[in-house]
Amino acid sequence: MKNCLGxxxxxxxxxxxxxxxxxxxxxxxxxxxxxxxxxxxxYAELIKDVLKENNIPVLECKCFYKNEETADxxxxxxxxxxxxxxxxxxNLGSSVGIVVxxxxxxxxxxxxxxxxYARKILIEKAIENLKEVNCSVLGDYEECNASECEELEKxxxxxxxxxxxxxxxxxxxxxKQSMNAGVLKLPANISKEQKEQIQSxxxxxxxxxxxxxxxxxxxxxxxxxxxxxxxxxNTIPGCLSFHLWRETGTMYTDLLDKEIxxxxxxxxxxxNMTFSFDTNVLEGYANxxxxxxxMKM
Numbered sequence: 001m002k003n004c005l006g007x008x009x010x011x012x013x014x015x016x017x018x019x020x021x022x023x024x025x026x027x028x029x030x031x032x033x034x035x036x037x038x039x040x041x042x043y044a045e046l047i048k049d050v051l052k053e054n055n056i057p058v059l060e061c062k063c064f065y066k067n068e069e070t071a072d073x074x075x076x077x078x079x080x081x082x083x084x085x086x087x088x089x090x091n092l093g094s095s096v097g098i099v100v101x102x103x104x105x106x107x108x109x110x111x112x113x114x115x116x117y118a119r120k121i122l123i124e125k126a127i128e129n130l131k132e133v134n135c136s137v138l139g140d141y142e143e144c145n146a147s148e149c150e151e152l153e154k155x156x157x158x159x160x161x162x163x164x165x166x167x168x169x170x171x172x173x174x175x176k177q178s179m180n181a182g183v184l185k186l187p188a189n190i191s192k193e194q195k196e197q198i199q200s201x202x203x204x205x206x207x208x209x210x211x212x213x214x215x216x217x218x219x220x221x222x223x224x225x226x227x228x229x230x231x232x233x234n235t236i237p238g239c240l241s242f243h244l245w246r247e248t249g250t251m252y253t254d255l256l257d258k259e260i261x262x263x264x265x266x267x268x269x270x271x272n273m274t275f276s277f278d279t280n281v282l283e284g285y286a287n288x289x290x291x292x293x294x295m296k297m
Contacts, residue, residue: 044090044122047209047233054208056201057229059220061124063090066115073111074104077123084126087111089118100126131221132231133188135198136241137206138214138255140262144206146199148247151188186247194221197228205230212266213259216241 045063052058060081064073077085087110089097097117101107107123114121136147188195202217216237220229240259242252 044232051205051208051230054204056205056208057227059125059127059229059231061122063120063122064111066119070108070111073123074107077107078104081123081125083107084128085123086126087114088122088124089114090120090122091118127220127222127229129223131190131223133190133194133198133219133221134216134241134244135202135219136214136216136237136244137202137211138245138258139206140212140266141207141210144203144211146202147241147244148186149188149190149195149198150244151185151190153183153185184243186243190221194226194228201228201230205233209233211235213262214240214255216244 045061048058048061062076062080084100084102085107087099087101097114099110099113101110132152133149135149137144139145198219205217206215214237216234217230218232220231240255242255245255
């Protein structure tokens, strides 16, 4: 089918890779002359380094490319991260291709599987007694607010694609509910202190990364130590994470109005910025090229 922009949209099962890492959104934004906001999952390792430098708690991780030897990857992981670990294709979401490995044999299999989905993979430390919590942030560099927190229930070591899109649909009776409505606790079953810490970390992360509009940040809680880690930043959350804002009394129309207001504000600011200036710095080089002898171009 085609949408109103005349862009051919294939079946979701075929195009999921392009949807999840922001390629489709980039395609549309370039044609609408709006901001190119590719999903931050593509830059996961770099983002974690930036957050770590700013004292935001993140788990140890490393990225690897498909041309690297599997044995070398395993050696680096065992030296720097230790088991258990999570292996993720860098450009996907919805838990596709994500596997927990508890030894070298499982890690080898997980690496080979992940590379069938992407040229680049991320391997990070896995939390064994894990609770996953999400929080949305809305605003810009001047002011931002955090939403209610939700908790994700899982049927195995990690929240799977089936947990998100299949089992949830069965529990809630089909498409009238959100795809993962059957695996959410909203609000999250966490203490007041944990909720406040997550909301504070969410807003700090939002500002450190220079985000604008609405995003969703996924957090990991180690239930043994009660430590909270920033896991992933989703700059293009499904349905603008409205269900998290509804819990704060925000209507969908209000959320859209705020998004539009922020976009217009950003556009006004950029129109008043200087992106070029007059200079004759290259004039001397141009004259030299014209007068030079024997110069190869």
